[in-house]
Amino acid sequence: MTENKTVEQFTFTYTEPETWKQVISVEVNDEYFATEFDKMAKEVRRKVERPGFRKGKVPMETVKKDYGSDIRMETLDKIVPVAYHAAVVEKGIYPVSDPSLDELKMDEGEPVSFSLSIEVRPEVEAKDYMELELTEHKAEVTDDAMDEVVNRMLEQKAEFNKVDRGAKSGDQLKVDIVPLNDAGEPESEKEVKDYGFNLGAENNFKSFDEGLEGAAAGDTKEIEATYPDDYFTPELQGKTVSYKITVNEVTEKSVPELDDAFAATVKEGQTALELKTAVREDLMREAVGKARQEAEDEVIIALIERNKFDLPPSMIEKQIDSSVAEAKQRYQYMGQEMSEEDEKKFREMSRDSSEKSLQGMFLLESIRKQEEIEVTPEKLAARIEELAEQNKYDLEQFKQWAETGNEKERIAFELAEKLAIDFLISKAKIS
């Protein structure tokens, strides 16, 4: 696609080598360039110093002769943004990257010309989006899943009571541990006092479990431990170390029963049945969210499958940048730092998903336009209320928060995508 058009000082020729790339060839009008050149020369003249002349009084011809090529370059610097802006406005281009300047021709006596290539928002028109073939995503909560959560709650409230007997699996022992060196003497600087050791727990050394079984308070044992080859401390990998372990105390774990009294400790006035229902509801909400997410992903993938198009590389990079920034923040919350290598890996990993989410965004936007799916203020207000309820926020506070910054636009945008996806799901063939 090529078209010619002149905006006063420039002659533009547009070409579109890719759906996401525009090349604007610009020819600068001679007269326009000359006037701009003179303006620039005047400016330069004001600053030029030369023996025999007062500052700024050097003859114009001399200035042009001496600084001609510099002035031409500066003039060009000034003209390029003007041309770029004029072209963007004239053609109605939405650039997503900064322009790059190529094919510069600036020979004396010939019109100045150059070309600007920019990445643009691709024009996407989603087609064939009715009757997408999707699978059904059901949200389910099994009894096992619910029991697991309840048991975990009970475990957390478990109490340890001191007992006067030999230890058995499930007990917690308070022990002092000291490693022995090759001569069999304790390395007291490495001693750990009053360590809480859970007998029979999953990641224990077998020799520890066996050695401490039946031990009572006051007992001292010598136990050997062989570290696995992939142990996280490199110095200990594959080594066998002897430890002297003194048992200070044996405590028995007692897990509370699930009854109304326990339920009330979680939330006042709650019965055991209510607790179970609440847990089930929580899990259900989670499952519904997950099912929805899966369904959304499937819609997007099905859409992309039917509408393949390329994205401007800079746009993908920007998307990856923002997900990297998010990941970095998550790392920071955990008090860690992302190494350069991790970042590189992460970039590669998120390339595909970034591309898909951008493509999805464009396709959904096109569908919204075609189907006239709009976010009305009423719909937006309803959505804000819904969000507040889902997340158990105070409605008034949440409303206020939504007014800050561009939160409202973000919510509106998400709602728009949601509505489009709802529409697609309602028209899809679900198996």
Place this chain on the structure above:
Amino acid sequence: MKDLSKVITRPIVTERGTILREMHNQYYFQVNPDANKHEIRQAIEMYFGVKVENVRTMNRIGKIKRMGRFSGRRASWKKAIVTLAEGDSIDLFDNV
């Protein structure tokens, strides 16, 4: 002073010189202090291929300069203002 090649030392480009050139077709030169007006005329006509209307000269006495307890003098020199015939010009000044 017979050797014409030694007459003209250098052209002088200054603000005043530029004005004179533009208004009266006059050119400034630094010349050998031993050269007289005839020689200057001959040298300019020979080397630049122009017709000289008039030559005016002036001797510039070198300034006295001190460096601590030593005092000295800069070289004295001669300035020539050469008026060319109408229509003639010397390119040299544009290219300096």
